Amino acid sequence: MRNRLRVLRAERSWSQGELADRLGVSRQTVNAIETGRYDPSLPLAFSIARLFDLAIEQVFEPEG
Amino acid sequence: MKPSSAGFHTGRDARNAGGFNRWMLAAAIAYVAATAALRWRAALPAISPALQWLLVGTALLFAVEATRRYVLYLRQADELLRRIQLEALGLGFAAGAVVALLYPLFELLGAPALGGRGIAVVLLLAWAAGSWLAARRYSGGT
Numbered sequence: 281m282r283n284r285l286r287v288l289r290a291e292r293s294w295s296q297g298e299l300a301d302r303l304g305v306s307r308q309t310v311n312a313i314e315t316g317r318y319d320p321s322l323p324l325a326f327s328i329a330r331l332f333d334l335a336i337e338q339v340f341e342p343e344g
Numbered sequence: 345m346k347p348s349s350a351g352f353h354t355g356r357d358a359r360n361a362g363g364f365n366r367w368m369l370a371a372a373i374a375y376v377a378a379t380a381a382l383r384w385r386a387a388l389p390a391i392s393p394a395l396q397w398l399l400v401g402t403a404l405l406f407a408v409e410a411t412r413r414y415v416l417y418l419r420q421a422d423e424l425l426r427r428i429q430l431e432a433l434g435l436g437f438a439a440g441a442v443v444a445l446l447y448p449l450f451e452l453l454g455a456p457a458l459g460g461r462g463i464a465v466v467l468l469l470a471w472a473a474g475s476w477l478a479a480r481r482y483s484g485g486t
Contacts, residue, residue, distance in 0.1 A: 300354075304354065305354060305422050305423065305424070306351060306352050306353055306354050306357065306422045306424060306425060307351065308351055308352045308424060308482065308483055309352075309422055309423065309424040309425075311483070312424055312482045312483070315484075317481070317482050317484075318424055318427070318482055320423070321423050324423060
């Protein structure tokens with residue numbers, strides 16, 4: 281799954297650690313999602329979308 | 345804002361991991377003490393049967409508490425950390441099962457006896473290796 285997390289975070293000038301704290305996850309979780317190594321659970325994906333005030337499909341989209 | 349989510353642990357994960365590690369250490373020390381006391385009980389008359397039961401019971405209680413802390417750690421863990429631990433436990437369990445089932449065949453061929461403790465050591469080492477491998481897989485890049 282592709283995502284725009286890195287871009288959205290950069291637009292707000294947040295570090296990975298700051299975003300992780302806002303989401304209640306570890307910094308490595310944010311890093312792994314941004315680099316495509318890990319796809320978040322549905323509740324976390326919704327939390328991310330809600331944090332950026334976007335619909336979930338505006339943050340995540342299936343590959344291919 | 346001071347980040348509390350360094351590495352794979354959130355602040356809560358770090359606290360839970362600390363609790364587990366402390367009880368694991370206590371269980372290991374109690375286990376070594378109980379093993380030593382039982383092994384040399386003939387030479388140490390001060391170690392009464394009641395004390396022997398107390399030492400073994402203490403080791404068991406500490407191990408049960410360490411297990412409870414680990415389950416708590418997993419239940420409350422960050423979701424990526426839980427994935428890493430699942431992969432690590434899977435590798436540890438698989439390695440332990442393979443060794444437990446296949447090593448007796450090697451013993452029949454003349455390999456030294458491993459015993460239950462040896463299998464437990466293999467399982468724990470594979471668990472640790474699995475943790476390292478899974479953490480490596482999901483980290484890297486910034």
